[in-house]
Amino acid sequence: MSKSEKKVTSKDEDKKKSEEKAIGDAIIAAANARREELAKEALATRSNKTLPKVVKEKSKEEKPKESKPKEEKPKESKPKEEKPKAAPPSKTDTEKESLPEFEKSFVDKISSQFTGDVEVGYIKENRTRVNVKKEKILEVAQFIKDNLPFDHAESVTGVDFPEDKEIGVVYHLGSYTDPTYSKQVLALATRVPREENPNPGNDSTKLPSLRDMFYSVEFHEREIFEMLGVYFESHPDNRRLLLPEDWADLPPLRKDFRNKGR
Amino acid sequence: MAEQVIPTKKMPPGLQVENIDDRIMTLNVGPQHPGSGHMRIIVKIDGDYIVDADPDPGYVHRGEEKMAESRNYITNIPHLERPVIHDSCNILYPYVLGVEDLVGIEVPERAKYVRVIAAELNRCIYIQYWLAIYGIFLGHSTMFMWPAGDRELLIDLMEKITGARVTHAYFIPGGVRNDVPANFEDVCLRQVNYFEKRIKEYADIFYDNPILKARTEDTGVLSREDAIRLGTTGSVLRASGVDYDLRIKEPYDVYDELDVHTNVLKSGDSYARSKIPWLDMLESCNIIRQALEKMPKSGSIRTKLKPNPKGREDEVYRRVESGRGSAGCHIISRGKPEPYRLKLSVSSFRNLIALPYLLKGEKLGNMPAVYWSLNYWPVEADR
Numbered sequence: 152m153s154k155s156e157k158k159v160t161s162k163d164e165d166k167k168k169s170e171e172k173a174i175g176d177a178i179i180a181a182a183n184a185r186r187e188e189l190a191k192e193a194l195a196t197r198s199n200k201t202l203p204k205v206v207k208e209k210s211k212e213e214k215p216k217e218s219k220p221k222e223e224k225p226k227e228s229k230p231k232e233e234k235p236k237a238a239p240p241s242k243t244d245t246e247k248e249s250l251p252e253f254e255k256s257f258v259d260k261i262s263s264q265f266t267g268d269v270e271v272g273y274i275k276e277n278r279t280r281v282n283v284k285k286e287k288i289l290e291v292a293q294f295i296k297d298n299l300p301f302d303h304a305e306s307v308t309g310v311d312f313p314e315d316k317e318i319g320v321v322y323h324l325g326s327y328t329d330p331t332y333s334k335q336v337l338a339l340a341t342r343v344p345r346e347e348n349p350n351p352g353n354d355s356t357k358l359p360s361l362r363d364m365f366y367s368v369e370f371h372e373r374e375i376f377e378m379l380g381v382y383f384e385s386h387p388d389n390r391r392l393l394l395p396e397d398w399a400d401l402p403p404l405r406k407d408f409r410n411k412g413r
Numbered sequence: 414m415a416e417q418v419i420p421t422k423k424m425p426p427g428l429q430v431e432n433i434d435d436r437i438m439t440l441n442v443g444p445q446h447p448g449s450g451h452m453r454i455i456v457k458i459d460g461d462y463i464v465d466a467d468p469d470p471g472y473v474h475r476g477e478e479k480m481a482e483s484r485n486y487i488t489n490i491p492h493l494e495r496p497v498i499h500d501s502c503n504i505l506y507p508y509v510l511g512v513e514d515l516v517g518i519e520v521p522e523r524a525k526y527v528r529v530i531a532a533e534l535n536r537c538i539y540i541q542y543w544l545a546i547y548g549i550f551l552g553h554s555t556m557f558m559w560p561a562g563d564r565e566l567l568i569d570l571m572e573k574i575t576g577a578r579v580t581h582a583y584f585i586p587g588g589v590r591n592d593v594p595a596n597f598e599d600v601c602l603r604q605v606n607y608f609e610k611r612i613k614e615y616a617d618i619f620y621d622n623p624i625l626k627a628r629t630e631d632t633g634v635l636s637r638e639d640a641i642r643l644g645t646t647g648s649v650l651r652a653s654g655v656d657y658d659l660r661i662k663e664p665y666d667v668y669d670e671l672d673v674h675t676n677v678l679k680s681g682d683s684y685a686r687s688k689i690p691w692l693d694m695l696e697s698c699n700i701i702r703q704a705l706e707k708m709p710k711s712g713s714i715r716t717k718l719k720p721n722p723k724g725r726e727d728e729v730y731r732r733v734e735s736g737r738g739s740a741g742c743h744i745i746s747r748g749k750p751e752p753y754r755l756k757l758s759v760s761s762f763r764n765l766i767a768l769p770y771l772l773k774g775e776k777l778g779n780m781p782a783v784y785w786s787l788n789y790w791p792v793e794a795d796r
Contacts, residue, residue, distance in 0.1 A: 277663070278730060303644035305732070306758030308743050323730055323743065323758070327641045327655050333662040336730055367644025370766050393471035393795055403479055410476075410483055 189411065254279050254335065257299055264294055272340060280321075280338035288341045289359050292322075296364045300329035301337055304361070307371035309379040311405045317342040318379055320358060322368065343381055351380035351402060352389065360386035378404040437464065442780070444472045450791040454768070454784070458777055466772035468765055474795040478755055485750040486512050486722055491582045496759065496793040498579050500539035502532045503735035504759070504793070505584045507742035510665060511731040512586040515724030515746050518716045524588030525666040526708035530601070531574060531583055532733075533697040533704070537608070538567050539736035540690040543788060547687055548619065550781040551628060556619050563611045570604050573597065586722070588715025598705050609698040612691065620688055629683040633771040633783035636681060643767050646760045647738020648693070648788050652678050652685035659734040671703045683779075686786040690736075721750045737761055737788045761794035 254274050261281055262269045268287040272280030283291045295301055301324040310319040322339040326332035346354045360383035361368050372383045373392040380402035383389060391398070401408040436459050443453040451473045457465040477496060481489050493508055494501035506528075513520065520528075541564035548556025568578050574593050575581040583590050594600075619625060635645070640653035650657055658675035660668045676692035678685040724746030732741035738760030745754040764787050771783050 302641050305644065305739065305763070306730075306741050306743060306756060308745075308754065308756040308758075310745060310754045321743070323741070327650070327657050330662075333657065336732075338730065365644070366642050367763070367766060370762065391471075393474040395471070403476065408479075410479060 251276060253331075257335075257337075260298065261291065261294065265291055272338065277334045278336055278338070280340060282340045282342075285341045285343055285358060288339075288361070289364075292339065292361050292364045295324065295337070295339065299337075300326045300332045301335075302326055302328055302365075304365045304368045304371065305336065307368055307375060309375040309381060309404060311345070311379060312342075313345065313406045315342075316345050318345045318356060318381055320375060320381060322361065322365070324365070349380040349402060349405070351376065352382045354380075356380055357382045357384055359384050362386055378402055380405070436460075440777075450789070451795075452791040454772075454780075456772065456777070456780070461776050461778070463772050463775050463777055463780070466769040468768050470765065470791060470794050472795070473792045477796045478757065481752055481755040483751060486516070486586065486724065486752070487718070489752070489755070490585060491580070493757070494580060494582060496757070496796050497539070497735075497737075497790055499542045500535050500736040501579070501581050502528075502535040502583055503539075503733060504740055504757075505582075506532060506665075506733040506735070507731040507740050508744070508755075508757075509584045509586050510733070511729040511742045511744045512722075512724065514729045514731065515727060515744060516586060516718065516722045517725070518587050518718065520588050520666070521713040521716060522667075523709045523712040524714045526704050527574075527589050527593060527714060528584060529667055529671070530701055530704050530708070531571070531581075531589070533701050534567050534571055535581075536736040537694050537697050538564055538571065540694050541567070543690065543736075543785075543790075544615075544687075547785045550785055551625065553619065553622075553625065556615070559611075559615065559618075563608060566604050566608050566611075570601060573600065585715065585718075587718050588713070590715075592714045598708075602702065602705055605698050605701050609695065612694055615691060620691065626684060628779070629687060629782050629786070630680070632683045632779045633686075633775060633786065634680070634682045635767060635771060637679075639770065640681065640767075643770065645738075645764050645767050647734070647736075647764070648686055648689040649764050649767060650738065651676060652689045653681035654679040659732055659739055663732070665731075665733055667704070667707075670707065671700055673700060683782045683786040686788070690788060693736075723748055723750050724752070732758075735760060737790060737793070738764065757796055759793045759796065761788075761790045762796075764789060765794055 251274050254277070258271055258274055258279050258281060262271055265283075265287060268284050269291060270282045272282050281291070303325060304322050305325045306323040308319075308321040308323070310321065312319060319340060319342050324337045324339060326335060341358065343358050344355050346356060349356065358381055360372055362372065362383075363385070369386075369388070370392060372386055373388065373390065375381050376383060376386075376389050377391045377394045377398075394403070438458050440456045440458060441453055442456060444451055453469040453472070455467040455469060456463050475495065477493060480492055484492070489508070490505060494505050497504045541560040545557045545560040545564070548554070548560070571581060572578050574597065575583040575590070635643075635649065635653050637654045640650050640655055645653075646657075654677060656675060656677050658673075659665075660673050661675055664673075674696055676689055676696060678689060724744070726746060726748045728743065728745040730741060730743045732739050734740075739758075740760060741756075741758035743754075743756040743758065744752050747753045768784065768787060768789070771787075772780060775783060
């Protein structure tokens with residue numbers, strides 16, 4: 152039965168097929184139009200010299216969007232300061248009170264040496280963080296290298312904070328030589344001013360390089376230069392590392408660089 | 414003779430026109446050359462000796478860190494393992510540990526053991542793959558065939574556990590994705606014992622081979638001080654005499670309950686660097702056997718997460734010992750389902766800094782021995 156029905160409906164099927172094709176074409180056309188829109192948006196949001204007017208309009212439009220994280224910012228900054236104090240009692244007191252003493256001892260060494268310039272980010276088990284002003288970063292790094300057993304950088308993270316108009320750079324320092332410090336990772340963090348229309352290497356987004364103290368940061372700093380546009384002065388080799396040589400767009404890890412379709 | 418035209422425009426490295434010099438010659442090794450992996454090494458040679466080497470990675474840069482910022486903590490899992498698909502469990506490990514810290518969930522005991530077993534199996538799979546390439550580039554075809562064949566044993570085992578041969582996406586925050594099959598303990602023990610027997614035979618054909626020793630001993634020597642100063646990690650560091658293994662120094666999951674030994678050699682040459690991973694495989698077999706014994710026979714394998722979990726406003730930096738060395742993951746969270754910034758600090762990228770240092774002064778013919786002994790995986794370094 153089913154076979155005969157199919158034969159009868161073959162003409163109807165042709166009609167259906169043509170209809171479906173029309174629908175399919177319409178979908179493809181709509182998708183193409185959407186893709187073009189997205190591409191235009193993406194072009195407009197990046198600092199493209201050929202579309203200066205669009206850039207201005209878009210940036211105005213986007214400002215209200217960006218203001219949302221602005222509201223969150225004060226909320227975020229307050230708990231950060233409170234957390235190191237509030238966290239210890241919440242967990243098991245015996246462990247928490249005994250363990251961070253060691254971490255506190257060497258962080259206190261740094262903060263007592265540079266009162267006012269160094270702010271303790273957090274002190275957790277095996278993980279500590281000090282926030283340093285960018286003018287003092289060389290001195291603090293030298294102090295850490297001379298007086299504490301941290302001998303290499305594990306990782307250097309660059310973070311974009313468009314609401315604060317700053318870019319953060321976090322050096323994670325570790326120790327191979329001293330077994331008592333082998334668990335410790337000290338995050339040495341600093342911030343540099345961020346510019347709306349970056350010109351990597353020629354704007355105010357500059358930091359002194361820590362390569363003389365911690366040789367292992369060499370490639371990490373090159374990566375941050377290309378990915379976030381932070382120029383490291385006194386770094387001998389500020390070339391592109393991962394990106395192609397002809398990359399002419401924004402530094403890609405900045406928040407205003409958008410992934411296509413996202 | 415026409416005067417040589419020197420362009421005024423500054424060209425990218427490797428493309429500039431040089432003065433014709435009868436001594437120094439520039440060679441581009443890669444990115445298509447199979448001996449370089451997916452990267453280019455610009456070497457300058459004087460006769461047969463390398464006077465300068467400049468690694469140029471980035472041919473397989475995928476922007477994993479940027480991609481992670483627009484995906485939530487769960488959908489990040491499958492793409493974050495892509496940099497090292499042969500070692501996918503270990504590259505996911507620090508991320509998963511970090512997310513567990515941020516979300517605040519406990520992992521069941523059985524899941525911890527399953528994770529350790531999977532991570533150690535994956536370490537062996539990676540090292541076998543690396544060893545096959547190392548063998549073939551030193552002209553030792555048998556050393557390509559044997560590891561590539563024996564690797565299948567463990568791949569089959571991983572397929573039984575995870576359902577995928579290579580890209581497992583097995584670790585998730587809160588445990589592992591699915592339980593091991595019913596007769597897993599017996600099968601795993603049998604395969605691992607056979608595997609151990611097989612890799613012990615590598616010593617006769619490869620590591621005690623006088624030709625290999627002649628090619629790799631005293632080439633690319635990295636001293637202990639320089640290994641520390643350059644911040645190298647994993648097999649490169651331990652071959653130079655630094656006893657640093659995160660499984661012992663900063664034990665995660667159940668590594669502190671197992672009897673883990675680390676392998677340290679002191680010579681710091683290519684031979685030592687190539688031997689450490691092999692010793693690691695033997696150690697991994699021990700760890701797997703211990704874990705199989707101590708593993709709870711039944712129980713939950715994961716703590717269920719809420720859909721779309723949000724990390725608290727904080728930052729974490731977690732690290733594990735992967736097949737190549739320390740793999741770190743720095744996650745900055747702002748109380749949203751997506752990480753605000755995710756940084757993978759991978760060992761290949763950290764060890765790359767040693768390459769120009771080691772190649773200077775070597776003969777060009779030693780380049781494959783030095784380069785591949787760094788346990789370098791270009792895709793991981795590029796992310």
